[in-house]
Amino acid sequence: MAISVKVMRRPEAGRTSYMRATLKGMSLTFKHLLRVKKVTLEYPEDQPDLHPRWRGTHRMEVHADGRPKCVACGLCPTVCPANCIRLVGGEDDQGNRYPIVYEIDEFRCIFCGMCQEVCPVEAIHVGQHFENAEYSRNRFVYDLDRLMEQDHPTTLLWDPSDPRSE
Amino acid sequence: MADSSRRADTVTLTIDGHEVNVPKGTSLLHAAETLGIEVPHYCYHPGLSAPAQCRICLVEVEGAPKLQPSCVTMAQDGQVVHTESPSAKRMRQGVLEFYLVNHPLDCPICDMSGECKLQDYVFDEGREQGRAREPKRVFGRDDFGGDVLYYGDRCVMCTRCVRFMDEVAHDARLTVVERGDRAVIDTFFESGLDDASFAGNVVDICPVGALVSKDFLHKARAWDLDHTPSICPNCSQGCNIDLHARDNLVQRLKPRENQEVNGHWMCDYGRANYEWINRAGRIESPGVGRSGKRRAADWQTALGALLDRLRESEGAGVRIVGSPLASNEALGTLHRLGRAVGTVTESVFRCRRTEDEDPLPGFPLLVRRRDLAPNVDGAGILGFERAGSDDATGGLGAAASHDGILVVLGDQLGDQPEDFGADASLYVYLGTFDSPAARNADFVLPVTTFAEEDGTFVNAQGRVQRFEQGLQAPGSARPAWLVLGALLAALEGGNPPGSAADAFAALAAEYAAFAGLSHDAIGTAGAVPEPAHA
Ligand code: SF4
Ligand code: SF4
Ligand code: SF4
Ligand code: SF4
Numbered sequence: 001m002a003i004s005v006k007v008m009r010r011p012e013a014g015r016t017s018y019m020r021a022t023l024k025g026m027s028l029t030f031k032h033l034l035r036v037k038k039v040t041l042e043y044p045e046d047q048p049d050l051h052p053r054w055r056g057t058h059r060m061e062v063h064a065d066g067r068p069k070c071v072a073c074g075l076c077p078t079v080c081p082a083n084c085i086r087l088v089g090g091e092d093d094q095g096n097r098y099p100i101v102y103e104i105d106e107f108r109c110i111f112c113g114m115c116q117e118v119c120p121v122e123a124i125h126v127g128q129h130f131e132n133a134e135y136s137r138n139r140f141v142y143d144l145d146r147l148m149e150q151d152h153p154t155t156l157l158w159d160p161s162d163p164r165s166e
Numbered sequence: 167m168a169d170s171s172r173r174a175d176t177v178t179l180t181i182d183g184h185e186v187n188v189p190k191g192t193s194l195l196h197a198a199e200t201l202g203i204e205v206p207h208y209c210y211h212p213g214l215s216a217p218a219q220c221r222i223c224l225v226e227v228e229g230a231p232k233l234q235p236s237c238v239t240m241a242q243d244g245q246v247v248h249t250e251s252p253s254a255k256r257m258r259q260g261v262l263e264f265y266l267v268n269h270p271l272d273c274p275i276c277d278m279s280g281e282c283k284l285q286d287y288v289f290d291e292g293r294e295q296g297r298a299r300e301p302k303r304v305f306g307r308d309d310f311g312g313d314v315l316y317y318g319d320r321c322v323m324c325t326r327c328v329r330f331m332d333e334v335a336h337d338a339r340l341t342v343v344e345r346g347d348r349a350v351i352d353t354f355f356e357s358g359l360d361d362a363s364f365a366g367n368v369v370d371i372c373p374v375g376a377l378v379s380k381d382f383l384h385k386a387r388a389w390d391l392d393h394t395p396s397i398c399p400n401c402s403q404g405c406n407i408d409l410h411a412r413d414n415l416v417q418r419l420k421p422r423e424n425q426e427v428n429g430h431w432m433c434d435y436g437r438a439n440y441e442w443i444n445r446a447g448r449i450e451s452p453g454v455g456r457s458g459k460r461r462a463a464d465w466q467t468a469l470g471a472l473l474d475r476l477r478e479s480e481g482a483g484v485r486i487v488g489s490p491l492a493s494n495e496a497l498g499t500l501h502r503l504g505r506a507v508g509t510v511t512e513s514v515f516r517c518r519r520t521e522d523e524d525p526l527p528g529f530p531l532l533v534r535r536r537d538l539a540p541n542v543d544g545a546g547i548l549g550f551e552r553a554g555s556d557d558a559t560g561g562l563g564a565a566a567s568h569d570g571i572l573v574v575l576g577d578q579l580g581d582q583p584e585d586f587g588a589d590a591s592l593y594v595y596l597g598t599f600d601s602p603a604a605r606n607a608d609f610v611l612p613v614t615t616f617a618e619e620d621g622t623f624v625n626a627q628g629r630v631q632r633f634e635q636g637l638q639a640p641g642s643a644r645p646a647w648l649v650l651g652a653l654l655a656a657l658e659g660g661n662p663p664g665s666a667a668d669a670f671a672a673l674a675a676e677y678a679a680f681a682g683l684s685h686d687a688i689g690t691a692g693a694v695p696e697p698a699h700a
Contacts, residue, residue: 073274074387089384095307097275097384120274 052156055111056129058104059154060147061122067092068148069123072099076115076124084108085115102144106132113157125154179245194236194247195223205249206258206287208324208373210237213430213529214333220324222261222287226251233257255291262288267298268347270319278375280388284322303347310340311358312365313380313434318350321376327351327368334431334528335364351376363524363534366434370420379418381438386412394636395422395690397623399443399491399616400436402537404625406692407432409617409636415444416617416637424691427629431526433534443637449600449612450641457605465642469649472609473656475592476507482570482591486513487562488550489576490539493621494630495669496613496646497541497548498677500575503654508571514553515545516561516577535626540616544624547679562586575646576613579603596646612643619645620666622688630683631692 010016041048050056061069072089088101113126129152134140158164178187181198188197193216195205208220216237224233228246233254236247248254265284273279305318325342328351332338339359343352359365369377391410398405398419405428408420419440421432452468453460463471484504488497504510517539524534542552554561559581565572566582572590574597579586582603587593595607604610616623618639622632639645647669648662655662663669667685674680679695687693 071275072384073279074390075274078387078389091384 050128050130052128053158054128054130055113055126055155056152057106057127057132057150058109058115058142058147059125059127059129059150059152060102060144061125061154062148067096068099068102068144069121070099070102070119070144071097071121071123072102073097073120075118075120079114079118080109081112081114082108082110099144102147104142104147106140106142107137113155116155117157127152127154129153177241177243177245179241179243179247181247182249188241190240192241194225194227194234194239194241194245197241198225198236198247198249203249205236206283206291207237208283208322209326211326211329211371211430214326214329214371217325217329220261220322222258224254224257224261225249226254258287258291259293262292263296263298265322266292266296267300268302268319269322270302270304272317272320272375275384276317276320276375277378277383278320278372278388282375283373305350308350308352309358310353310365310377311360312362313438314359314365314369315378315380315383316351317376317378320374321351322374323349323351324373325351326371326373327377330368330371331362331365334367334526335362336527337362339365340368363434364431364526366437367421367431371430382418386410386417391417392636394617394634396617396633396636397540397625397631398432398436399540400439400538401433402490402535402540402542402626403428403433403436403533404540404623404629404631404692405432405436405532406631406690407436411617411636414637416440422690426531427625427627427631427692428532429529431529431532433524433526433532435524435534443615443617445599448598448640448643449610450643451612452642453610454608456608460610465644465649468609468611469652469656472594473653475608476571476653476657479571479592480507482508483511483568484508484571484573485511485565485568486550487565487572487574487577487579488513488515488545490515490517490537490542490545491616492541492545492576492646493616493619493633493666494541494544494548494624494673494680495621495663495666496575496650497545497550498673499647499650499654499663499669500573501549502672502676503650503657504571504573506654506657510549511570512564513550514561514565515542515550516554516558517542517552518558519556531627533626537626540625541623543626543628544622544630547624547677548673574604574607596649598643611649612641613646613649614639614643618643619647620685621645621647622666622670622685625692627694629692629694630680630688632685632688632690 063069077085077087084105086103087099089097090100092098116125175190176187177190181201184201186197186201198205205223207223210216218235218238223236225236226248227234308316310316328340331340339353340351342349369379390412394409396407396409398407406422406424408422409416410418419437421428423430451462452465454463454468454471455461486504517537519536523536526532566586567589569589570591572587572593574595578599579601584602584605586603587606593607594609595604596611596613598615616633617637618635620635622630624630651663651669670685674683683693683695
């Protein structure tokens with residue numbers, strides 16, 4: 001089969017100028033230059049407003065005497081879909097059940113917030129926090145002390161005035 | 167159905183619209199069970215008497231003036247029973263609400279959570295909200311001695327524990343003190359349950375978290391445990407048990423019902439001795455060459471080299487040291503291998519023995535035996551003789567200085583001198599832990615414990631019982647029957663056994679005591695071999 005060749009003709013010189021397109025682009029640029037709406041946030045001087053249901057790194061609530069509120073019930077490691085909570089339960093010197101080991105691998109966590117939802121004693125919470133830079137990967141496994149030290153606001157999983165989102 | 171009900175010894179009744187035919191004298195609760203209908207119950211336990219006091223198994227029987235306790239009402243011909251009728255359900259809901267009036271609902275910190283009957287029943291049929299507004303009474307917890315802790319707040323007063331100690335252990339050490347909502351279970355004397363050798367069973371039968379094990383306290387959640395049917399390895403009674411494991415470690419042992427062996431029970435000695443199964447520091451890879459020149463090898467290299475040595479020494483005298491902790495499959499295949507390479511001049515095992523037996527008076531079949539190992543009888547059937555003293559030492563003089571082939575399986579040789587086996591022409595050590603007495607071994611082969619393999623034991627009643635693999639073996643440790651079976655097949659031709667069932671089939675073909683048995687025939691309940699026909 002013969003190949004048919006269609007010869008395209010170049011447009012004339014006057015119609016190939018880029019001038020028009022450039023001007024069009026520049027006009028858009030100037031329009032935005034004069035527009036007052038600012039979207040850039042001057043972080044870190046300005047901090048973003050996190051949504052109350054923002055789910056970030058965890059925080060363990062503590063009792064007034066400094067003990068963790070966790071009673072090592074084992075529900076959060078059970079419910080966690082990412083399997084990133086490690087718990088070894090035991091008994092403290094006052095006969096209370098408490099977590100001897102409680103670790104969350106924040107890298108494996110998918111921030112679903114189910115641990116907070118399932119906790120019967122409101123101990124573990126996801127937090128309104130996002131600044132997590134570290135110098136090494138293993139610093140992202142938060143142990144019990146680290147979780148108790150966190151002081152960022154905890155997440156609201158639902159609006160208390162409308163718990164069923166009705 | 168219709169004609170069988172006319173027979174004198176059975177009755178036919180209808181439960182929840184299903185007709186069922188049961189032997190005369192069966193309780194409604196049991197009859198319902200045969201249909202797969204569970205009637206909630208606390209005080210009733212199949213191994214104990216039925217006082218009908220918990221009031222939660224009440225069912226509606228047509229024609230009866232009021233609801234009947236199904237645990238003590240015997241099935242009668244033509245009875246029509248409703249376990250799910252509105253009145254039965256309303257009553258159960260009411261009873262459950264009463265149980266919760268003083269119940270702490272400690273589930274997050276309660277060890278029973280996940281296997282608790284109160285939790286289950288309330289979850290299934292309880293009210294969504296309790297109506298009691300009065301403060302709950304609080305007892306705190308009581309150390310009953312032994313391995314048992316008592317949380318009085320959680321007790322539902324079923325008295326199973328009291329009846330177990332009285333009726334089965336014949337050692338009434340528990341009782342109910344006080345009355346009404348102040349009633350608690352207590353011990354008579356300061357010593358409590360100390361030195362009672364079957365008291366651990368009260369933890370198993372307590373339907374709630376009132377009696378818990380100190381050893382298991384807060385250790386693991388019920389739903390995190392993998393259950394494997396197994397045999398207690400701590401004496402030759404061979405109680406049927408479940409291994410409860412988590413993170414590849416045994417967390418506790420629980421009895422598994424077998425009316426021919428242990429009923430619903432097991433002894434405290436057996437229950438407590440599981441830590442050795444979890445011991446770390448195992449041999450993880452095969453080693454070739456005597457100590458000093460020993461190097462790690464893979465299985466193929468090690469077995470290849472071992473085969474060459476076995477072929478070279480064909481016809482030599484063989485001495486075997488086995489272990490009553492090893493399965494029939496391992497011991498039997500070992501003995502067959504010994505006979506395939508030479509003449510077995512001695513095959514022995516050593517076993518720890520206690521002074522006395524310890525029977526459970528209310529269930530005479532269950533006795534904690536003198537031999538503290540599970541397969542003494544199996545070793546006997548397979549041609550092994552007992553050697554050494556009652557603390558499993560000594561008795562290996564001939565083996566230690568043997569100059570032919572020496573094979574040790576499973577015995578840790580803790581008491582043996584460092585030159586054990588130094589004169590042997592070939593010394594093979596199959597074990598779980600290294601030992602100074604294995605330093606002269608030409609081959610050190612890592613094998614699995616009973617928890618890491620399938621197999622069978624023969625208990626003191628002559629019953630062949632199966633256990634299943636519950637843990638992953640460390641490193642490249644392999645079941646002994648697999649290793650020995652591969653060697654045997656290479657020497658004699660034929661296929662190596664692919665499973666413990668294959669290895670057992672080879673034994674059944676050879677040993678009259680196992681004739682006609684197979685892993686399938688043994689099943690989960692075990693089997694007693696038919697006496698060989700003369
Ligand atoms: S937020 Fe979700 S994934 Fe992360 S720890 Fe909690 S349960 Fe696990
Ligand atoms: S759910 Fe709460 S109490 Fe339970 S283990 Fe997790 S943090 Fe502890
Ligand atoms: S006994 Fe059962 S219902 Fe009571 S606290 Fe324990 S798990 Fe919960
Ligand atoms: S301690 Fe357990 S077994 Fe004993 S009466 Fe209470 S609930 Fe029943």
